[in-house]
Amino acid sequence: MDGKLHAVIGAGTGVAVAQSIGMEPVETAVLMGAGIIAGLVPDLDTAGKLANKISLSHKMIQGFVRTTGILAGAYAWFGLSGYAMYIGLALGIFLLLIAPKFSQKLMLLISGVAVIAAGLAMSEIWVWLSGSYVAGAALVAHRSYTHSIIGLIFFAIIAFYVNERFAMEGLFWTLVLGYASHLLADMRFIPGNKRGIKLFLPFSQKGV
Template identity: 70%
Template sequence: MDGKFHAVIGAGTGVAVAQTTGQDAIGTAVLLAAGMVASLAPDLDTAGKLANKISLSHKMIQGFVRTAGILLGGYALLALSGAAMYIGLALGVFLLLLAPKFSQRLMLLVSGIAIIAAGIALEAIWAGLAGLYVVIASIASHRGCTHSLIGLLFFGVITFYIHEQFQITGLCWTLMLAYLSHLLADMRFIPGNKRGIKLFWPLSRKAI
């Protein structure tokens, strides 16, 4: 299912929980946003829209590295001589060749590591675990572990620590139900989902 539909379902989940728990406008907005994020979290393994929002653009990094390579090569050619010039030119070429290697998945991996570091620095268990989730998603195959019961359970642990720190009424239910809605919406019984998900991964790789 397209990410926009997952986001709409997640937002609707947040609003439904807000109405059930008697939230005001601000509380409803918080749960709506939380539902959208949680409903898109499983698709971090595709390096899609949510991945782009929490990591630097790989195209921006590629452009920066290419520019650095050109500047370094130009400086070596115009301002250096002898061995230093050849070394500078070699480094410039190396950066130009390296630039295309910076994929969105790599940036997502780096972002996950940064989130883990921030969680440790801030002594926020939920942030550290969220960073670990991002790292795992960055190297996982699409519709693999993040679309399984294990992924749901791990996200539940993150949700528990978020609830422990923020104590926002309805937040726990919103996060879990929105994440679950993504798994249900990607199952084969929904029209157009021929691929399905490996719900019982890694015990079973059969898509349902």
């Protein structure tokens, strides 16, 4: 399903939770935002728009590394001599060769590790758990573990600690139900979802 539809469904989840507990418009808007985020999170296992928003663009990093390699090589050729020149040229060539290796998946992994480090430094459990989710999402195939019961349970743990930190009524269930809505919308019984999701990984590879 398209990301925009997942966002709309997630927002609807937030509104539904807010209405069920009689929240004011401002709090309802907050839960809508939380629902949108939760509804998009499972697709962090793709190199899509959500991954781009929480990590540096891999194209920008590739361009930076290439430019650095060219400058290093030019400086070595025109400004150095002897072994220093060869070392500089080798460095420039090396940077040019590794530039294509900086994929969105790698940037997502690096971002996740950075969030883990920040969470540990701040002693915020929900932050380093979120970083762990992001880093893990970068390492798994699309529609695998982030689209499974295990992914939902892990996100529910994150949601628990988010709720503990911000203590907002309805926040926990908005996050959990928003995430679950994404899994439901990607199941085979929804038109256009021939692939479905492997809900019971790693115990079953069968799509539902």
